[in-house]
Amino acid sequence: EAKEILRGVALSQDQFNKASPTPSCWMEVALVDVDRSEQVLSVAEDLSNAPSVMGVLGHGSDEFSRAAVEVYQNKGLTILSPLTMSLSLSSTKQSMLKEIPYTEGSGEMLDSYLTQMSETLLQYASQSLASPPVVAVFFNSDIDYSKRMKDRFIAVTEDKNIKVTPLDITSDLPTTAGGNAENSIVSATQSGANTAFLAVTRQRVSSAVALSKANEAKGKPLIMLGADELYGPAILLEGKAAIENLVLAIPW
DSSP, rough: OOHHHHHHHHHHHHHHHOOOSSOOOOOOOOOOOOOTTTTHHHHHHHHHHHHTEEEOOOSSSSSHHHHHHHHHHHHHHESSSSTTEEEEEESSSOEEEOOTTSEEEEEEEHHHHHHHHHHHHHHHHHHHSOOOOEEEEEEEETHHHHHHHHHHHHHHHTTTTTTTEEEEEETTTTTSSSHHHHHHHHHHHHOOSSEEEOOGGGGHHHHHHHHHHHHHHHTTTSSSEEEEEGGSHHHHHHHGGGGTTOOEEEEO
């Protein structure tokens, strides 16, 4: 994913520099590697205060990225990320940023993707189980994209007359160390679930791992499903054997 973005940046940089009306004015690109944590805000402040930085490309849709986007907006620095969908110029020639919420036009493409993802995972569950799937959706109420995945998945299950129970794991599995994933698994099985959809984002990989381990400790009563947000080395390193049966829907 990151490599694809970098290829696009490199192509645009090359095209701009070859067509630059001022030969001595070339576009230079600096790469910044930062985890999805509070460190993002510090980097955003540093970039915003650097006079040579004309714009920023990157970030995700997590809460730290949202806070970073606000930093760029307040400083008047152009930012293009999944949270920023269009740019325009003000009368003073300064870049102006417009943020389009998920609920507006750009959300149609996202909903289409999430619908296909949900249908793919439900098809897998139906083929893997001897009885119809009954789903528990684990999500974080404090993360917009997690709630969006949950809502779209529930909409698809309801269209298929599949029983589904949403379970907010924000209190059982906080961002700090600790929490009780077993409570969440027990709640799921008590609701009659035989399948779990982990509607969690990349910054909550530890929650997905904790749920997978708790499910394994309980004798694997749930088929564990997830989205591409969990695709990456972090869940392999943290989860190890516990996530061997975790099935993810990847768009490529």
